Amino acid sequence: MNLNYPNGKKYKPKELPIDASLKKRKNGSYSNRGMTLEEDLNETNQYYRERKIAVIHKKPTPVQIVQVDYPNRSAAVIKEAYFKLASTTDYNGVYKGRYIDFEAKETQNPTSFPLKNFHQHQIEHMEEVMDQGAICFVILRFTKFEQVYLLEAQHLLNFWNRMMNGGRKSITKEEIEQKGYHIPLGFQPRIDYIKIIEQL
Secondary structure, eight states: OEEEOTTSOBOOOOOOOOOHHHHBOTTSOBOSTTOOHHHHHHHHHHHHHHTTSOEEEEOOOOEEEEEEEEEETTEEEEEEEEESSOOOOSEEEEETTEEEEEEEEEEOOSSEEEGGGSOHHHHHHHHHHHHTTOEEEEEEEETTTTEEEEEEHHHHHHHHHHHHTTOOSEEEHHHHHHHSEEEOBOSSSSBOHHHHHHHO
């Protein structure tokens, strides 16, 4: 299936290498190691919902279907589609009556987090929800170290503005360690970001 952005550019999904030895345990169940950040967060959010801690969902990306083939009466195959809108952030929901909105990103860079991973419309969206009193942040994963951090959106905006004013185009790992909060990986929930929000 061909998928295109609103500007006409083709969508190319990122393929992250996963060590086959980590993919399955001996009993056939999937190991947590080697999972993507999105999979870990989806598991975490399911844990929160089941225990009535918070209701957080991944936002679906609106897609405009352009071409569909019908190889037989009971099946339809999407051949071409476009992203309708530029996406905002990945996740949103509610926790103790407060609106939560956040983006999740990962990098293989061991020393810094490239700001090119974010887009202007995402930054603008974060500013808008913060103005309304929302809890807004980003969850960043350094895949080389399997380290996850929560960085409040206000700090991300400061780093973004630094770049827009001619400064560095990334956030150093040291800056993330200083301004952000390390989230130790657990079993249930996998990435307990609500525990960090409670501290804030």
